[in-house]
Amino acid sequence: MTQQDYEALSPETLASRLGSVESIRARLGDPSQWTVREVGDGNLNLVFIVDGPEGSVIVKQALPYVRLVGDSWPLPLKRSFFEYNALVRQDARDPGSVPKIYHFDEVQAIVAMEFLSPHAILRKVLIEGGRVEGLADMLGKFCARTLFRGSDLSMPTAKRKADAAMFLGNVEICDITENLVFSDPYFDAEMNHHTPALDPVVKVLRDDIDLKVTAQHMKWAFATNAETMLHGDFHSGSVMVTETETKVIDPEFATYGPMGFDLGMLIANFLMAYLSQPGHADTPGARDDYQEWILGVVADIWAGFEAEFTHLWRTERTGMLYQASLFEDQGHARGAEQARIDRLAAIWRDTLGFCGIEMHRRILSLAHNADFEKIENEAVRARLEARSLMLGRTLAVRRGAITSMAQVIDLARQTNMEDYL
Numbered sequence: 001m002t003q004q005d006y007e008a009l010s011p012e013t014l015a016s017r018l019g020s021v022e023s024i025r026a027r028l029g030d031p032s033q034w035t036v037r038e039v040g041d042g043n044l045n046l047v048f049i050v051d052g053p054e055g056s057v058i059v060k061q062a063l064p065y066v067r068l069v070g071d072s073w074p075l076p077l078k079r080s081f082f083e084y085n086a087l088v089r090q091d092a093r094d095p096g097s098v099p100k101i102y103h104f105d106e107v108q109a110i111v112a113m114e115f116l117s118p119h120a121i122l123r124k125v126l127i128e129g130g131r132v133e134g135l136a137d138m139l140g141k142f143c144a145r146t147l148f149r150g151s152d153l154s155m156p157t158a159k160r161k162a163d164a165a166m167f168l169g170n171v172e173i174c175d176i177t178e179n180l181v182f183s184d185p186y187f188d189a190e191m192n193h194h195t196p197a198l199d200p201v202v203k204v205l206r207d208d209i210d211l212k213v214t215a216q217h218m219k220w221a222f223a224t225n226a227e228t229m230l231h232g233d234f235h236s237g238s239v240m241v242t243e244t245e246t247k248v249i250d251p252e253f254a255t256y257g258p259m260g261f262d263l264g265m266l267i268a269n270f271l272m273a274y275l276s277q278p279g280h281a282d283t284p285g286a287r288d289d290y291q292e293w294i295l296g297v298v299a300d301i302w303a304g305f306e307a308e309f310t311h312l313w314r315t316e317r318t319g320m321l322y323q324a325s326l327f328e329d330q331g332h333a334r335g336a337e338q339a340r341i342d343r344l345a346a347i348w349r350d351t352l353g354f355c356g357i358e359m360h361r362r363i364l365s366l367a368h369n370a371d372f373e374k375i376e377n378e379a380v381r382a383r384l385e386a387r388s389l390m391l392g393r394t395l396a397v398r399r400g401a402i403t404s405m406a407q408v409i410d411l412a413r414q415t416n417m418e419d420y421l
């Protein structure tokens with residue numbers, strides 16, 4: 001492909017524009033036989049499945065605006081650069097966890113990558129009541145490996161600082177998170193919308209000073225605590241699964257931020273999947289066992305994260321923080337363990353804070369999730385969304401007092417029985 005100004009691809013132009021890219025051609029075969037479907041249903045980008053005589057490839061291209069809203073909301077193409085760079089790092093830090101990349105074109109904002117098949121988006125699978133073997137184990141390890149290995153606990157600090165500087169350039173994308181996630185839910189922001197029957201609960205939340213202060217504390221942490229490279233948008237729509245395999249996709253929101261952000265967003269999306277299940281059950285109670293399975297996944301994600309983080313702390317702490325030269329080498333291994341426990345406690349508190357805020361923004365802000373949106377009966381949807389809002393409030397505001405996953409699970413089960421409307 002000759003270099004030209006950015007131009008959005010279409011199913012009609014894709015083969016002529018990418019047919020000469022050797023790495024793509026090698027996967028697909030003769031471009032004259034390619035068939036192209038645009039399948040993007042996310043909020044931002046074009047996504048094409050390209051089938052050729054010898055295989056299939058995904059081609060993702062950023063649009064210069066927010067697809068969900070239209071060209072009235074311009075958005076820089078450089079998010080594609082951050083997505084590409086994040087995928088490269090995630091694959092190095094947790095090999096095999098993300099799709100393989102075949103081609104990147106910065107000017108055209110195109111990433112061509114492995115077509116994951118027969119994988120489905122995890123959110124869809126959770127709505128349908130499907131189970132995935134090894135899901136929590138993979139996600140917990142992915143969090144530990146990418147968060148630990150992208151930080152000053154592991155990287156040479158000059159390299160980490162260069163990466164932090166680079167990823168902190170993802171300014172407009174961070175701005176989306178800073179507004180849509182941390183501020184808009186808590187006032188009558190222009191792009192907000194919610195199920196009308198939620199009005200009384202929404203008023204209570206927006207009058208809740210403790211909650212607003214908490215949301216801003218979490219925004220402070222997101223914007224200023226550049227601990228590690230985050231996925232940045234780690235919800236169940238950013239995970240693809242089969243019955244036995246889990247892969248992580250879509251890190252275009254990658255930035256440097258606090259470790260608890262990815263964990264909190266991920267757990268929030270499982271808790272929303274949990275609370276929304278009654279809205280997808282054919283008969284009352286039909287999803288009870290499934291709800292317990294989801295809670296088991298939540299518990300195992302944290303346990304898996306904690307175990308792998310601990311393993312990495314003990315075996316790969318090669319960065320400038322908590323150096324072995326200060327602890328183990330001085331016969332003070334106990335100090336390194338104490339520090340690890342303190343750090344995990346801080347990550348846990350952040351996780352709960354971010355989790356609660358994510359549970360609010362998916363119901364009150366611009367970008368909602370299908371877990372609730374697919375429930376057609378508005379009264380049922382509102383009742384379940386109210387539970388999510390109230391659990392989110394408890395987790396965020398009381399994050400300093402909730403010290404175990406068992407407490408979180410108990411709170412989720414209690415909330416699942418309540419009627420707040």
Ligand code: SR1
Pocket residue numbers: 043044066068176177180233366367
């Ligand atoms: C305008 S973008 C809305 C949301 O979609 C992305 O997936 C992120 O979650 C963002 O907050």
Ligand code: MG
Pocket residue numbers: 042233238250
């Ligand atoms: Mg996405």
